[in-house]
Amino acid sequence: MALRFEDRLGRGVVLEYEPENWDARWVWAKLRTEGRVRIAKVFHFDRTDLLGELPSDDDFENIDGFVYRFRFGSRRAGFRVIEGKRLGITHNVRIADALPLERRLFVAHRDMSIFRGLSAVMPTGGEIVIGGDEDGSIPIQEFERLLTKFPTTTELNRYARARVADVVGQYVDGMADARRHYEEYMNRHKAIGATGSLDTEELLEAELAKYQLIRDTLRGWLAAAEVRVERDWQQLLMKFLLLIFPKYVAILENVQIADVYSTPGRARRRFIDIALVDAAGNLDVIEIKRPRGGLLAGGDYRENGFPSRELSGTIMQAEKYLFHLSKWGLDGERALTERYAAKLPPGMSIRVTNPKAIVILGRDPTGGVGGEQAVDLEVVRRKYANVMDIMSYDDLLRRLDNVIASLRSRIDEETDI
Secondary structure (H helix, E strand, C coil): CEEEEEEECCCEEEEEEECCCCCCHHHHHHHHHHCEEEECCCEEEEHHHEECCCCCHHHHCCCCCCCEEEEEEEEECCEEEECHHHHCCCCEEEEECCCCCCHHHCECHHHCEHHHHHHHHCCCCCEEEECCCCCCCECHHHHHHHHHHCCCHHHHHHHHHHHHHHHHHHHCCCCCCHHHHHHHHHHHHHHHHHCCCCCHHHHHHHHHHHHHHHHHHHHHHHHCHHHCCHHHHHHHHHCCHHHHCCCEEEEEEEEEEEECCCCCCCCEEEEEEEEEEECCCEEEEEEECCCCCECECCCCECCECCECHHHHHHHHHHHHHHHHHHHHHHHHHHHHHHHCHHHCCCCCCCECCCCCEEEECCECCCCHHHCHHHHHHHHHHHHCCCCEEEECHHHHHHHHHHHHHHHHHHHHHHHHC
């Protein structure tokens, strides 16, 4: 199909549509029988939007490449204004004159609607504004960046809202704005560093802002957990791991280790997604899964809860990594130190000495922290306590809440002095 925009000053915007490889009458048939038609799965028009005269049914037989012309938008103060109904959304759209109208602004891979994705993450009411300098508008360059990042068909359900919010959230009120909190923290942090003296209260305030940012960001992600996959959660938590677990000084990704046991007589390569190195050089493993479901299975065995399939599988995976690391010995320590020297503090060597694992996955058991399932989960945790720390995302939030509460208490004490 061919889509073109007639965009003339003072005359509004017209969308021209020329069907290709189809009988051109199908559009007119839709308008005549249903009173509306959808073009390219994105543009919605009523019969009253159709401009110009139509040929008779007999004349259609002799027309090659008939072009339909629809009223698409109006003009106002340097913008093209498009009613939301013409894009199948509730928000009206304003696009600055500086951005030429093209199909790619509206239609993504396989006829996905760009503005439907935007509308899904926008606050109720108001307009979607592209360009200009008014509050809440999305800069043209950021909108162009969104077009390059818009998901493919297979990614749509998982990523669309998350990616759109990440790209334009800093420009639109009412959307998650973790970046603003981060910038406020950084501004405060820089201001403190510029002073001649540092008092304890200012340092604690900076620490408080930092942990509030982490907690609020994590809560925001958990509120829409279904749109993100495991790798997204790994990337998010890796930004915060050294703050949440201050004993560690380095994060290593995609760590290659040797497996000399699975296939006798031949070493195999295995890869640990994320490993942590503490201040003494000791290497530990961390497994980060999606916050999907609980840590215990839905049923019970003789009134006892038992680990869910995902928790059992993650524990086994972590134990195998720890096993192969321990068996690799001095050769493994030398290989890892050489491979990751650039990510370690100067002069540090990696040591594999009774490595531990941290497992982060799932949500709290049914009934909360005081329910019967919580007791069963604690039994599972204690069973593996010597080799790994098992926590849910709710455990992580509680840990952050406790740190924040402690910092606030210390700030209050400093204020009273």
